[in-house]
Amino acid sequence: MTTSVSRIVDHLIDDEQARFAASHPRSAHAWKTGRRTFLYGGPSHWMRRWAGGFPIYVDEARGCHVRDIDGNNYVDFCLGDTGGMCGHAPEAVTRAAVRQLERGTTHMMPTEDSLWVGEELGRRFGLPYWTLTTSATDANRGAIRIARMITGREKVLVFSGCYHGGVEEAHVELRDGKMGMRNMIHPNGFDHARLCKVVEFNDAEALEAALMDEDVACVLMEPLMTNFGMIPVADGFHDAVRAATRRTGTLLIMDETHTISCGPGGYTRDHDLEPDIFVAGKAIAGGIPAGIFGLSRETAERLWQQIPHVNPRQRQSSHFGIGGTLAGNALTVATMRAVLEEVLTPENYARMHTQAERLAQAAESVIAKHSLPWHVTRIGGRVEIMFAPDPPRNAADFRATRRSDLETLLHAFYMNEGILVTPFHTMFLMCPATEPADVDRHTEVFARFVDKLTDAGLA
Ligand SMILES: Cc1ncc(COP(=O)(O)O)c(C=O)c1O
Known part of the structure:
Protein backbone atom coordinates (compact mmCIF):
# COMPACT_ATOMS: atom_id res chain seq x y z
CA MET A 1 0.00 0.00 0.00
CA THR A 2 1.44 3.40 -0.94
CA THR A 3 1.78 6.24 1.57
CA SER A 4 -0.68 8.38 -0.37
CA VAL A 5 -3.34 5.63 -0.21
CA SER A 6 -2.80 5.24 3.48
CA ARG A 7 -3.07 9.02 3.93
CA ILE A 8 -6.39 9.07 2.07
CA VAL A 9 -7.73 6.25 4.23
CA ASP A 10 -6.57 8.07 7.38
CA HIS A 11 -8.39 11.23 6.28
CA LEU A 12 -11.54 9.26 5.59
CA ILE A 13 -11.33 7.66 9.05
CA ASP A 14 -10.90 11.13 10.61
CA ASP A 15 -13.99 12.32 8.72
CA GLU A 16 -16.05 9.33 9.89
CA GLN A 17 -14.95 9.77 13.49
CA ALA A 18 -15.79 13.49 13.38
CA ARG A 19 -19.21 12.63 11.92
CA PHE A 20 -19.67 10.06 14.68
CA ALA A 21 -18.75 12.53 17.42
CA ALA A 22 -21.19 15.10 16.01
CA SER A 23 -24.12 12.67 15.90
CA HIS A 24 -23.41 11.06 19.28
CA PRO A 25 -22.97 13.96 21.74
CA ARG A 26 -24.52 12.16 24.72
CA SER A 27 -22.43 9.02 24.20
CA ALA A 28 -19.34 11.22 23.74
CA HIS A 29 -20.07 12.95 27.02
CA ALA A 30 -20.81 9.68 28.81
CA TRP A 31 -17.51 8.23 27.57
CA LYS A 32 -15.63 11.26 28.83
CA THR A 33 -17.36 10.92 32.20
CA GLY A 34 -16.71 7.16 32.34
CA ARG A 35 -13.00 7.77 31.98
CA ARG A 36 -13.01 9.43 35.38
CA THR A 37 -13.93 6.19 37.13
CA PHE A 38 -13.23 3.26 34.82
CA LEU A 39 -9.72 2.11 34.07
CA TYR A 40 -10.38 2.13 30.34
CA GLY A 41 -13.45 4.36 30.13
CA GLY A 42 -16.12 1.67 30.34
CA PRO A 43 -17.01 -1.12 32.75
CA SER A 44 -15.00 -3.53 30.57
CA HIS A 45 -11.85 -2.70 28.62
CA TRP A 46 -13.33 -4.42 25.54
CA MET A 47 -15.80 -1.57 25.25
CA ARG A 48 -13.12 0.88 24.14
CA ARG A 49 -12.51 -0.91 20.85
CA TRP A 50 -15.24 0.64 18.69
CA ALA A 51 -14.05 2.35 15.51
CA GLY A 52 -16.19 5.46 15.91
CA GLY A 53 -13.63 6.51 18.53
CA PHE A 54 -15.80 5.66 21.54
CA PRO A 55 -18.69 3.28 22.13
CA ILE A 56 -22.34 4.13 21.86
CA TYR A 57 -24.13 4.03 25.19
CA VAL A 58 -27.14 1.76 24.86
CA ASP A 59 -30.58 2.92 25.82
CA GLU A 60 -32.44 -0.21 24.75
CA ALA A 61 -31.81 -3.37 22.75
CA ARG A 62 -34.44 -5.76 21.39
CA GLY A 63 -33.99 -8.59 18.93
CA CYS A 64 -31.26 -7.37 16.59
CA HIS A 65 -32.07 -3.70 17.12
CA VAL A 66 -30.25 -1.29 19.40
CA ARG A 67 -31.08 2.32 20.24
CA ASP A 68 -28.41 4.52 21.80
CA ILE A 69 -28.86 7.37 24.28
CA ASP A 70 -28.65 9.90 21.42
CA GLY A 71 -31.67 8.26 19.79
CA ASN A 72 -29.71 6.61 16.95
CA ASN A 73 -30.89 3.17 15.82
CA TYR A 74 -28.75 0.25 14.71
CA VAL A 75 -29.05 -3.20 13.22
CA ASP A 76 -26.85 -5.26 15.49
CA PHE A 77 -24.73 -7.99 13.87
CA CYS A 78 -22.24 -7.89 16.74
CA LEU A 79 -24.75 -9.20 19.26
CA GLY A 80 -22.42 -8.71 22.20
CA ASP A 81 -19.71 -10.64 20.32
CA THR A 82 -22.02 -13.70 20.52
CA GLY A 83 -23.30 -13.15 24.08
CA GLY A 84 -26.46 -11.77 22.47
CA MET A 85 -26.81 -14.46 19.79
CA CYS A 86 -30.30 -15.31 21.09
CA GLY A 87 -31.27 -11.72 20.23
CA HIS A 88 -31.57 -8.97 22.80
CA ALA A 89 -34.23 -9.45 25.46
CA PRO A 90 -35.63 -12.71 24.04
CA LEU A 344 -31.73 -21.99 20.06
CA THR A 345 -34.12 -24.40 18.36
CA PRO A 346 -33.53 -26.08 14.98
CA GLU A 347 -36.17 -23.75 13.46
CA ASN A 348 -34.42 -20.65 14.73
CA TYR A 349 -31.04 -21.90 13.52
CA ALA A 350 -32.58 -22.38 10.08
CA ARG A 351 -33.77 -18.76 10.14
CA MET A 352 -30.33 -17.53 11.22
CA HIS A 353 -28.60 -19.50 8.47
CA THR A 354 -31.01 -18.22 5.83
CA GLN A 355 -30.34 -14.61 6.80
CA ALA A 356 -26.58 -15.23 6.95
CA GLU A 357 -26.74 -16.64 3.43
CA ARG A 358 -28.75 -13.63 2.27
CA LEU A 359 -26.14 -11.27 3.73
CA ALA A 360 -23.23 -13.24 2.27
CA GLN A 361 -24.73 -13.43 -1.23
CA ALA A 362 -25.61 -9.74 -1.29
CA ALA A 363 -22.12 -8.73 -0.11
CA GLU A 364 -20.61 -11.01 -2.74
CA SER A 365 -22.70 -9.33 -5.44
CA VAL A 366 -21.48 -5.89 -4.37
CA ILE A 367 -17.89 -7.15 -4.45
CA ALA A 368 -18.37 -8.82 -7.84
CA LYS A 369 -20.03 -5.73 -9.33
CA HIS A 370 -16.89 -3.71 -8.60
CA SER A 371 -14.48 -6.59 -9.31
CA LEU A 372 -12.88 -6.10 -5.92
CA PRO A 373 -10.21 -8.55 -4.67
CA TRP A 374 -12.26 -9.29 -1.55
CA HIS A 375 -14.15 -12.33 -0.37
CA VAL A 376 -17.00 -13.38 1.90
CA THR A 377 -17.12 -16.48 4.09
CA ARG A 378 -20.30 -17.85 5.61
CA ILE A 379 -20.33 -20.64 8.14
CA GLY A 380 -23.71 -21.33 9.73
CA GLY A 381 -25.15 -18.11 11.13
CA ARG A 382 -21.88 -16.19 10.81
CA VAL A 383 -20.43 -14.21 7.91
CA GLU A 384 -17.09 -12.48 7.44
CA ILE A 385 -16.07 -9.95 4.80
CA MET A 386 -12.33 -9.79 4.20
CA PHE A 387 -10.27 -7.42 2.10
CA ALA A 388 -8.31 -10.24 0.48
CA PRO A 389 -9.18 -12.48 -2.47
CA ASP A 390 -9.23 -15.80 -0.62
CA PRO A 391 -9.99 -17.06 2.88
CA PRO A 392 -6.83 -17.37 4.99
CA ARG A 393 -5.63 -20.86 5.92
CA ASN A 394 -4.16 -19.66 9.17
CA ALA A 395 -3.22 -16.65 11.28
CA ALA A 396 -0.04 -15.95 9.30
CA ASP A 397 -2.10 -15.67 6.10
CA PHE A 398 -4.57 -13.37 7.77
CA ARG A 399 -1.83 -11.16 9.19
CA ALA A 400 -0.15 -10.93 5.78
CA THR A 401 -3.28 -9.91 3.88
CA ARG A 402 -5.20 -7.95 6.49
CA ARG A 403 -6.14 -4.34 5.63
CA SER A 404 -6.56 -2.93 9.14
CA ASP A 405 -6.96 0.62 7.85
CA LEU A 406 -9.85 -0.30 5.55
CA GLU A 407 -11.42 -2.33 8.34
CA THR A 408 -11.32 0.67 10.68
CA LEU A 409 -12.81 2.86 7.98
CA LEU A 410 -15.57 0.37 7.21
CA HIS A 411 -16.39 -0.09 10.89
CA ALA A 412 -16.53 3.66 11.54
CA PHE A 413 -18.74 4.07 8.45
CA TYR A 414 -21.00 1.26 9.68
CA MET A 415 -21.41 2.95 13.06
CA ASN A 416 -22.44 6.18 11.37
CA GLU A 417 -24.86 4.32 9.15
CA GLY A 418 -26.53 2.30 11.87
CA ILE A 419 -24.77 -1.06 11.53
CA LEU A 420 -22.94 -2.80 14.38
CA VAL A 421 -20.40 -5.57 13.76
CA THR A 422 -17.90 -7.07 16.15
CA PRO A 423 -15.15 -4.44 16.54
CA PHE A 424 -12.31 -6.96 16.20
CA HIS A 425 -12.81 -7.92 12.55
CA THR A 426 -15.63 -7.74 10.03
CA MET A 427 -17.80 -10.57 11.29
CA PHE A 428 -21.60 -10.65 11.26
CA LEU A 429 -23.75 -12.82 13.44
CA MET A 430 -27.45 -13.46 12.98
CA CYS A 431 -29.97 -14.01 15.77
CA PRO A 432 -33.44 -15.56 15.49
CA ALA A 433 -34.96 -12.09 15.24
CA THR A 434 -32.81 -10.96 12.29
CA GLU A 435 -35.14 -10.24 9.36
CA PRO A 436 -34.45 -9.87 5.62
CA ALA A 437 -34.98 -6.09 5.98
CA ASP A 438 -32.14 -5.96 8.55
CA VAL A 439 -29.84 -7.80 6.19
CA ASP A 440 -30.87 -5.58 3.27
CA ARG A 441 -30.05 -2.53 5.35
CA HIS A 442 -26.49 -3.84 5.61
CA THR A 443 -26.31 -4.52 1.87
CA GLU A 444 -27.32 -0.96 1.10
CA VAL A 445 -24.76 0.49 3.54
CA PHE A 446 -22.00 -1.80 2.30
CA ALA A 447 -22.74 -0.80 -1.32
CA ARG A 448 -22.46 2.86 -0.34
CA PHE A 449 -19.16 2.16 1.39
CA VAL A 450 -17.79 0.67 -1.80
CA ASP A 451 -19.06 3.70 -3.75
CA LYS A 452 -17.26 5.93 -1.28
CA LEU A 453 -14.01 4.03 -1.81
CA THR A 454 -14.51 4.23 -5.57
CA ASP A 455 -15.06 8.00 -5.38
CA ALA A 456 -11.86 8.30 -3.33
CA GLY A 457 -9.98 6.25 -5.94
CA LEU A 458 -9.44 3.41 -3.49
CA ALA A 459 -11.49 0.69 -5.14
C1 LIG B 1 -13.77 -19.22 21.32
C2 LIG B 1 -13.87 -18.44 22.59
N1 LIG B 1 -13.71 -19.07 23.75
C3 LIG B 1 -13.79 -18.43 24.92
C4 LIG B 1 -14.04 -17.09 24.96
C5 LIG B 1 -14.13 -16.38 26.28
O1 LIG B 1 -15.44 -16.02 26.56
P1 LIG B 1 -15.72 -15.17 27.87
O2 LIG B 1 -15.03 -13.87 27.67
O3 LIG B 1 -17.21 -15.01 27.86
O4 LIG B 1 -15.21 -15.91 29.03
C6 LIG B 1 -14.21 -16.37 23.77
C7 LIG B 1 -14.46 -14.93 23.78
O5 LIG B 1 -14.51 -14.27 22.79
C8 LIG B 1 -14.13 -17.08 22.56
O6 LIG B 1 -14.26 -16.46 21.39
Missing part, protein backbone atom coordinates in the same frame (compact mmCIF):
# COMPACT_ATOMS: atom_id res chain seq x y z
CA GLU A 91 -39.07 -13.18 25.50
CA ALA A 92 -38.49 -16.74 26.76
CA VAL A 93 -35.29 -15.79 28.59
CA THR A 94 -36.82 -12.68 30.13
CA ARG A 95 -39.79 -14.71 31.34
CA ALA A 96 -37.56 -17.40 32.85
CA ALA A 97 -35.25 -14.83 34.43
CA VAL A 98 -38.06 -12.85 36.04
CA ARG A 99 -39.64 -16.02 37.39
CA GLN A 100 -36.33 -17.16 38.87
CA LEU A 101 -35.39 -13.72 40.21
CA GLU A 102 -38.55 -13.89 42.28
CA ARG A 103 -37.57 -17.33 43.64
CA GLY A 104 -33.95 -16.66 44.49
CA THR A 105 -31.00 -16.58 42.15
CA THR A 106 -28.23 -18.48 43.87
CA HIS A 107 -28.34 -21.05 46.66
CA MET A 108 -25.46 -23.44 45.99
CA MET A 109 -28.19 -26.04 45.71
CA PRO A 110 -29.59 -27.31 42.44
CA THR A 111 -33.06 -26.60 41.07
CA GLU A 112 -35.09 -29.11 39.09
CA ASP A 113 -34.45 -27.11 35.91
CA SER A 114 -30.88 -28.40 36.08
CA LEU A 115 -32.10 -31.96 35.44
CA TRP A 116 -33.68 -30.91 32.17
CA VAL A 117 -30.60 -28.86 31.23
CA GLY A 118 -28.20 -31.74 31.91
CA GLU A 119 -30.23 -34.13 29.75
CA GLU A 120 -30.50 -31.59 26.96
CA LEU A 121 -26.78 -30.76 26.94
CA GLY A 122 -26.02 -34.45 26.57
CA ARG A 123 -28.60 -34.89 23.82
CA ARG A 124 -27.41 -31.85 21.86
CA PHE A 125 -23.69 -32.06 22.14
CA GLY A 126 -23.27 -35.81 22.57
CA LEU A 127 -21.17 -35.82 25.77
CA PRO A 128 -22.64 -37.32 28.93
CA TYR A 129 -21.17 -35.38 31.91
CA TRP A 130 -21.43 -31.62 32.37
CA THR A 131 -20.34 -28.79 34.64
CA LEU A 132 -21.54 -25.21 34.55
CA THR A 133 -19.29 -22.21 35.05
CA THR A 134 -19.83 -18.47 34.96
CA SER A 135 -18.01 -17.86 31.66
CA ALA A 136 -16.44 -19.63 28.73
CA THR A 137 -13.04 -18.56 30.03
CA ASP A 138 -13.76 -20.35 33.25
CA ALA A 139 -14.99 -23.43 31.40
CA ASN A 140 -11.74 -23.52 29.42
CA ARG A 141 -9.72 -23.14 32.60
CA GLY A 142 -11.60 -26.03 34.18
CA ALA A 143 -11.20 -28.19 31.09
CA ILE A 144 -7.44 -27.55 30.99
CA ARG A 145 -7.07 -28.32 34.69
CA ILE A 146 -8.85 -31.62 34.20
CA ALA A 147 -6.72 -32.46 31.16
CA ARG A 148 -3.56 -31.88 33.19
CA MET A 149 -4.87 -33.87 36.14
CA ILE A 150 -5.68 -36.94 34.14
CA THR A 151 -2.76 -36.95 31.73
CA GLY A 152 -0.12 -35.85 34.24
CA ARG A 153 1.27 -33.56 31.52
CA GLU A 154 1.79 -29.81 31.70
CA LYS A 155 1.67 -28.42 28.20
CA VAL A 156 -1.32 -27.07 26.34
CA LEU A 157 -1.31 -26.70 22.57
CA VAL A 158 -3.29 -23.97 20.82
CA PHE A 159 -3.43 -22.60 17.28
CA SER A 160 -1.85 -19.29 16.41
CA GLY A 161 -4.43 -16.51 16.26
CA CYS A 162 -6.77 -18.26 18.68
CA TYR A 163 -8.72 -16.67 21.47
CA HIS A 164 -10.14 -18.70 24.32
CA GLY A 165 -10.75 -15.96 26.89
CA GLY A 166 -8.44 -15.01 29.72
CA VAL A 167 -6.72 -18.40 29.63
CA GLU A 168 -2.97 -17.86 30.04
CA GLU A 169 -2.10 -20.96 28.02
CA ALA A 170 -3.79 -19.48 24.96
CA HIS A 171 -2.02 -16.11 24.97
CA VAL A 172 0.67 -17.28 22.60
CA GLU A 173 1.11 -17.01 18.85
CA LEU A 174 3.60 -17.85 16.14
CA ARG A 175 5.70 -15.04 14.72
CA ASP A 176 8.27 -15.98 12.10
CA GLY A 177 7.96 -19.57 13.21
CA LYS A 178 8.67 -18.78 16.88
CA MET A 179 6.29 -18.81 19.81
CA GLY A 180 5.72 -15.44 21.44
CA MET A 181 3.14 -13.78 23.62
CA ARG A 182 0.02 -12.60 21.85
CA ASN A 183 -0.07 -8.81 21.68
CA MET A 184 3.07 -8.72 23.81
CA ILE A 185 0.95 -8.62 26.95
CA HIS A 186 2.68 -9.18 30.25
CA PRO A 187 3.44 -12.88 30.89
CA ASN A 188 1.76 -12.63 34.27
CA GLY A 189 4.32 -14.87 35.93
CA PHE A 190 3.35 -17.70 33.61
CA ASP A 191 6.10 -19.71 31.96
CA HIS A 192 4.69 -19.86 28.45
CA ALA A 193 7.82 -21.45 27.03
CA ARG A 194 7.44 -24.38 29.41
CA LEU A 195 3.66 -24.71 29.44
CA CYS A 196 2.51 -23.90 25.91
CA LYS A 197 2.88 -25.01 22.35
CA VAL A 198 1.45 -23.27 19.35
CA VAL A 199 1.14 -24.26 15.70
CA GLU A 200 -0.66 -22.77 12.70
CA PHE A 201 -4.26 -23.79 12.12
CA ASN A 202 -4.81 -26.34 9.34
CA ASP A 203 -1.20 -27.53 9.62
CA ALA A 204 -1.56 -31.24 10.42
CA GLU A 205 2.14 -31.94 10.01
CA ALA A 206 3.16 -29.26 12.51
CA LEU A 207 0.55 -30.54 14.92
CA GLU A 208 1.79 -34.12 14.67
CA ALA A 209 5.35 -32.98 15.25
CA ALA A 210 4.33 -30.91 18.27
CA LEU A 211 2.46 -33.82 19.86
CA MET A 212 5.10 -36.44 19.13
CA ASP A 213 6.93 -35.99 22.44
CA GLU A 214 3.75 -36.95 24.31
CA ASP A 215 4.13 -34.03 26.68
CA VAL A 216 0.96 -32.16 25.76
CA ALA A 217 -2.03 -32.54 28.08
CA CYS A 218 -4.55 -31.16 25.62
CA VAL A 219 -5.16 -29.41 22.36
CA LEU A 220 -7.53 -26.49 22.91
CA MET A 221 -9.18 -25.39 19.70
CA GLU A 222 -12.18 -23.87 17.98
CA PRO A 223 -13.45 -26.14 15.20
CA LEU A 224 -12.90 -23.23 12.84
CA MET A 225 -11.25 -20.01 13.85
CA THR A 226 -13.46 -17.02 14.60
CA ASN A 227 -11.22 -14.69 16.51
CA PHE A 228 -8.56 -13.61 14.02
CA GLY A 229 -10.71 -13.26 11.00
CA MET A 230 -12.89 -16.24 10.31
CA ILE A 231 -10.64 -19.07 9.14
CA PRO A 232 -12.40 -22.11 7.68
CA VAL A 233 -11.07 -25.55 8.46
CA ALA A 234 -9.34 -27.45 5.65
CA ASP A 235 -10.72 -30.80 4.49
CA GLY A 236 -9.38 -33.62 6.60
CA PHE A 237 -7.89 -31.40 9.29
CA HIS A 238 -10.27 -32.51 12.02
CA ASP A 239 -9.59 -36.17 11.23
CA ALA A 240 -5.88 -35.48 11.44
CA VAL A 241 -6.26 -33.65 14.77
CA ARG A 242 -8.31 -36.45 16.28
CA ALA A 243 -5.96 -39.15 15.01
CA ALA A 244 -2.85 -37.37 16.28
CA THR A 245 -4.34 -36.57 19.68
CA ARG A 246 -5.54 -40.15 20.15
CA ARG A 247 -2.21 -41.61 19.02
CA THR A 248 -0.28 -39.48 21.51
CA GLY A 249 -2.66 -39.69 24.48
CA THR A 250 -3.50 -35.99 24.21
CA LEU A 251 -6.98 -34.80 25.15
CA LEU A 252 -8.96 -32.75 22.67
CA ILE A 253 -10.93 -29.76 23.97
CA MET A 254 -13.33 -28.26 21.46
CA ASP A 255 -14.25 -24.69 22.35
CA GLU A 256 -17.56 -23.92 20.65
CA THR A 257 -18.22 -20.63 22.41
CA HIS A 258 -18.58 -18.90 19.03
CA THR A 259 -19.17 -21.79 16.65
CA ILE A 260 -22.31 -22.76 18.48
CA SER A 261 -23.73 -20.49 15.76
CA CYS A 262 -23.22 -23.43 13.34
CA GLY A 263 -26.20 -25.41 14.60
CA PRO A 264 -28.09 -26.69 17.66
CA GLY A 265 -25.27 -29.12 18.50
CA GLY A 266 -22.49 -26.79 17.35
CA TYR A 267 -19.98 -27.68 14.67
CA THR A 268 -19.14 -30.77 16.70
CA ARG A 269 -22.53 -32.39 16.19
CA ASP A 270 -22.87 -31.24 12.58
CA HIS A 271 -19.56 -32.88 11.69
CA ASP A 272 -19.52 -35.82 14.10
CA LEU A 273 -16.40 -34.62 15.89
CA GLU A 274 -15.49 -36.54 19.01
CA PRO A 275 -13.86 -34.18 21.50
CA ASP A 276 -12.90 -35.41 24.94
CA ILE A 277 -14.14 -32.15 26.41
CA PHE A 278 -16.63 -29.73 24.86
CA VAL A 279 -16.77 -26.07 25.93
CA ALA A 280 -19.28 -23.30 25.27
CA GLY A 281 -20.46 -20.09 26.89
CA LYS A 282 -21.67 -16.61 26.03
CA ALA A 283 -25.03 -17.28 24.33
CA ILE A 284 -25.82 -20.49 26.16
CA ALA A 285 -27.91 -18.74 28.86
CA GLY A 286 -29.23 -15.96 26.62
CA GLY A 287 -26.76 -13.33 27.84
CA ILE A 288 -26.83 -14.23 31.53
CA PRO A 289 -23.17 -15.04 32.36
CA ALA A 290 -22.60 -18.76 31.88
CA GLY A 291 -20.20 -21.35 30.57
CA ILE A 292 -20.47 -25.10 30.19
CA PHE A 293 -18.10 -27.96 29.70
CA GLY A 294 -18.94 -31.56 28.98
CA LEU A 295 -16.77 -34.66 29.35
CA SER A 296 -16.85 -37.88 27.40
CA ARG A 297 -17.53 -40.97 29.50
CA GLU A 298 -13.90 -42.07 29.35
CA THR A 299 -12.62 -38.63 30.35
CA ALA A 300 -15.06 -38.48 33.27
CA GLU A 301 -14.03 -41.95 34.44
CA ARG A 302 -10.37 -40.98 34.35
CA LEU A 303 -11.16 -37.85 36.36
CA TRP A 304 -13.13 -39.80 38.98
CA GLN A 305 -10.07 -41.96 39.54
CA GLN A 306 -8.18 -38.79 40.47
CA ILE A 307 -10.99 -37.07 42.33
CA PRO A 308 -13.70 -39.47 43.48
CA HIS A 309 -17.20 -38.40 44.43
CA VAL A 310 -17.20 -36.76 47.88
CA ASN A 311 -18.42 -38.79 50.83
CA PRO A 312 -20.71 -36.34 52.67
CA ARG A 313 -20.02 -38.10 56.01
CA GLN A 314 -16.46 -36.92 55.90
CA ARG A 315 -15.60 -33.32 56.66
CA GLN A 316 -13.11 -32.52 54.01
CA SER A 317 -12.12 -29.70 51.78
CA SER A 318 -13.98 -29.89 48.53
CA HIS A 319 -11.77 -27.37 46.80
CA PHE A 320 -11.46 -28.44 43.21
CA GLY A 321 -9.97 -25.39 41.51
CA ILE A 322 -12.82 -25.40 39.02
CA GLY A 323 -15.72 -22.99 38.67
CA GLY A 324 -16.90 -20.50 41.24
CA THR A 325 -19.56 -19.97 43.86
CA LEU A 326 -22.03 -18.63 41.34
CA ALA A 327 -21.47 -21.41 38.80
CA GLY A 328 -24.66 -23.25 37.94
CA ASN A 329 -26.76 -20.81 39.94
CA ALA A 330 -30.53 -21.04 39.68
CA LEU A 331 -30.89 -17.96 37.49
CA THR A 332 -28.34 -19.21 34.98
CA VAL A 333 -29.89 -22.65 34.88
CA ALA A 334 -33.39 -21.25 34.39
CA THR A 335 -32.30 -19.03 31.51
CA MET A 336 -30.19 -21.80 29.99
CA ARG A 337 -33.26 -23.98 29.97
CA ALA A 338 -35.25 -21.23 28.25
CA VAL A 339 -32.51 -20.86 25.62
CA LEU A 340 -32.22 -24.56 24.89
CA GLU A 341 -35.95 -25.20 24.95
CA GLU A 342 -37.30 -22.13 23.16
CA VAL A 343 -34.61 -20.00 21.54
